[in-house]
Amino acid sequence: MENNPTWRCVVALALGDGEGRWLMHKRPVHKHHGGLWEFPGGKVEQGETPACALVREVKEELGIDVRDEDLSPCCFAQESSENSERPIVILLYTCTRWAGKPAALEGGAVEWVRGRDIDKLAKPPLDIELAAHLLAKMPD
């Protein structure tokens, strides 16, 4: 269900292993931005808080449990409204506590990547911005 008539809210997770690596998700090839590496997450649905949406999305996408009290707001990135009728805003949270072993349950791939190596991955435009903010705040 659409969450807002004029803009779309997407939430994303920078899951950190505490040793400078972050879990990156490769989008399934048949999807928008297929084959590119993103911070896992997805769209906020009507009636959800961003944190609730992220807890739900990472369970569906990676099969892991995170608790909303372990999510810390990190940064956001947004599309220009000149390029899109309903621009996307992506809110990135960090988290270093979870239960379960992350797996790509929707047909893509997952990998733990050192902060400086995230730069080398092909990413959608907003994930490029999110990665730059994240690494500025949390250098290797």
Ligand SMILES: Nc1nc2c([nH]c(=O)n2[C@H]2C[C@H](O)[C@@H](COP(=O)(O)OP(=O)(O)OP(=O)(O)O)O2)c(=O)[nH]1
């Ligand atoms: N991560 C990311 N997503 C982007 C960017 N630009 C952009 O339009 N998107 C879109 C792709 C998706 O429609 C949406 C992210 O939500 P999602 O991961 O749940 O997307 P999805 O294709 O799996 O969703 P669905 O329609 O199958 O439910 O945001 C970007 O730069 N980074």
